[in-house]
Amino acid sequence: MLEYDFMRSAFAAAGIVAVLAGIVGYFLVLRGQTFAGHALAHVGFTGATGAVLLGAPALWGMVLVTVAGGVGIGLMGERLQNRDVAIGVVLSMALGFGLLFLHFFTAYATQATALLFGNVLGVTMPTVVTLAALAGGSLAALALIARPLLFATMQPELAEAKGVRLRLVAVLFLAIVALATAECSQIVGVLLVFTLMVCPAAAAQLLTARLGWGVALSAAMALAQAWLGLALAFYTDWPTSFWITALSGLTYAGASGWASRTHRT
Amino acid sequence: MVHTIEVAGLTLSVGNRTILSDVSFAIAEQEFVGVLGPNGAGKTTLMRALLGLVRPARGTLRVLGAPVAFGNPLVGYMPQFRGAATGMRLRGWDFVAGAVAGHRWGLPLLNAADRAEVGRVLELVDATGLAERPLRDLSGGERQRLLLAQALLGQPRLLLLDEPLMSLDPHHQHGVVELVRDLQRTLGITVLFSAHELNPLLGALDRVLYLGGGHAALGTVEEVITGPVLSRLYGSSIDVVRVDGRIFVMSGGHAMERDHHAHA
Numbered sequence: 001m002l003e004y005d006f007m008r009s010a011f012a013a014a015g016i017v018a019v020l021a022g023i024v025g026y027f028l029v030l031r032g033q034t035f036a037g038h039a040l041a042h043v044g045f046t047g048a049t050g051a052v053l054l055g056a057p058a059l060w061g062m063v064l065v066t067v068a069g070g071v072g073i074g075l076m077g078e079r080l081q082n083r084d085v086a087i088g089v090v091l092s093m094a095l096g097f098g099l100l101f102l103h104f105f106t107a108y109a110t111q112a113t114a115l116l117f118g119n120v121l122g123v124t125m126p127t128v129v130t131l132a133a134l135a136g137g138s139l140a141a142l143a144l145i146a147r148p149l150l151f152a153t154m155q156p157e158l159a160e161a162k163g164v165r166l167r168l169v170a171v172l173f174l175a176i177v178a179l180a181t182a183e184c185s186q187i188v189g190v191l192l193v194f195t196l197m198v199c200p201a202a203a204a205q206l207l208t209a210r211l212g213w214g215v216a217l218s219a220a221m222a223l224a225q226a227w228l229g230l231a232l233a234f235y236t237d238w239p240t241s242f243w244i245t246a247l248s249g250l251t252y253a254g255a256s257g258w259a260s261r262t263h264r265t
Numbered sequence: 266m267v268h269t270i271e272v273a274g275l276t277l278s279v280g281n282r283t284i285l286s287d288v289s290f291a292i293a294e295q296e297f298v299g300v301l302g303p304n305g306a307g308k309t310t311l312m313r314a315l316l317g318l319v320r321p322a323r324g325t326l327r328v329l330g331a332p333v334a335f336g337n338p339l340v341g342y343m344p345q346f347r348g349a350a351t352g353m354r355l356r357g358w359d360f361v362a363g364a365v366a367g368h369r370w371g372l373p374l375l376n377a378a379d380r381a382e383v384g385r386v387l388e389l390v391d392a393t394g395l396a397e398r399p400l401r402d403l404s405g406g407e408r409q410r411l412l413l414a415q416a417l418l419g420q421p422r423l424l425l426l427d428e429p430l431m432s433l434d435p436h437h438q439h440g441v442v443e444l445v446r447d448l449q450r451t452l453g454i455t456v457l458f459s460a461h462e463l464n465p466l467l468g469a470l471d472r473v474l475y476l477g478g479g480h481a482a483l484g485t486v487e488e489v490i491t492g493p494v495l496s497r498l499y500g501s502s503i504d505v506v507r508v509d510g511r512i513f514v515m516s517g518g519h520a521m522e523r524d525h526h527a528h529a
Binding site: 030145146151162163214 | 363372
């Protein structure tokens with residue numbers, strides 16, 4: 001399996017993105033902002049299709065628009081961050097526009113499927129390098145804001161009293177989430193970002209109440225799901241994204257079952 | 266003697282509303298002061314002003330002999346409990362530890378001294394065991410103990426507790442008041458403890474700070490909780506009834522402080 005170039009690239013890309021998604025996703029679940037993460041992915045679809053329509057690389061269009069979207073949601077403050085109706089409207093419109101851009105650029109069925117459901121087997125080495133750089137930057141930024149982010153998440157009023165700049169931290173975090181969703185979309189597509197960003201993190205939080213272990217477990221499970229999914233896709237010829245979603249769904253169900261038996265839910 | 270809190274000619278506004286108008290009082294060291302008054306009277310606003318989060322429209326505020334400073338490590342704060350942390354699947358230890366150096370950038374890694382500090386405050390409130398459990402699984406009273414531990418980080422000289430008794434049943438209310446009183450005596454700190462009802466605090470407090478109608482009255486229970494003083498604060502006719510060692514503030518025949526959820 002690993003004799004093939006495209007498989008090696010796929011494993012590298014999936015690995016990098018899975019670890020990033022697992023770590024960022026842990027905080028996303030903790031903050032209860034998973035729907036915002038989901039919405040940013042949809043907005044990214046518009047960015048990607050718009051970019052292609054303009055002749056630019058899809059990834060950069062996606063990154064640009066999702067980061068702008070993330071910052072926008074962050075700046076709107078509490079009012080928009082948790083307003084699922086407003087977010088839902090934005091993401092439906094985003095998909096609609098994405099479809100329109102696709103319509104104008106006629107070569108498109110495969111491109112659409114790739115954007116929506118991921119095309120990890122089509123990832124090239126240069127893309128892997130880009131993904132690695134973006135992931136490294138995102139994780140470095142997250143490491144920088146981790147302390148105030150946690151404090152603001154758990155105790156916003158006390159954090160404010162101690163000097164944490166709540167709005168700044170919220171915006172920076174959403175920008176990082178945006179980058180992570182753009183990267184995830186390369187692997188599992190815009191529609192399935194949840195599967196790497198949320199499922200492993202949510203499962204990890206069911207399995208342990210400790211912060212450090214939770215983050216590590218989330219990253220490890222995301223990585224295992226991504227790589228096992230790839231391997232299964234190679235041998236069965238079924239879509240990678242299907243396997244990854246199946247594995248993450250099963251893992252979450254398992255964690256949920258275990259948690260309710262140990263009275264944790 | 267350096268007063269812990271000195272307020273002179275203070276006017277506090279939030280938006281267009283004037284919360285406190287030309288208020289002056291001083292709170293001495295190691296006093297346990299109960300802060301009372303209806304919703305909207307300024308209990309939370311006053312605490313936020315003491316933390317440097319609300320700037321006075323007029324007048325001065327001094328804490329521990331210096332002007333109010335944003336992020337003052339000598340002031341411990343226990344905010345009104347919001348629902349955010351209720352459902353968290355994170356253990357109490359991590360929750361309290363998040364406040365140790367939470368205002369600094371970087372990774373949430375604690376060195377030995379920080380870990381010892383977290384252990385110390387958990388020990389003070391007798392929460393060492395329950396800190397291993399997820400927040401989600403804790404009762405209201407247990408969570409309040411964690412919040413209290415968090416407020417004690419860094420050895421503050423002044424504790425601002427914003428309605429710690431809210432939504433606790435009477436048994437747990439008694440426990441929290443006792444705990445705060447013990448800590449106040451042992452650590453020699455000044456405590457401002459805001460509440461809706463006076464009775465749970467009766468055995469513990471030294472003086473009462475009663476806010477209402479933009480004014481404040483500070484004094485012992487006997488001095489402040491009287492018909493004339495409270496009528497002036499509320500701007501309407503108030504009767505004070507003492508029954509069986511407990512005190513009820515009545516307006517027009519019903520007890521005022523039952524009105525927990527209405528906003529002035």
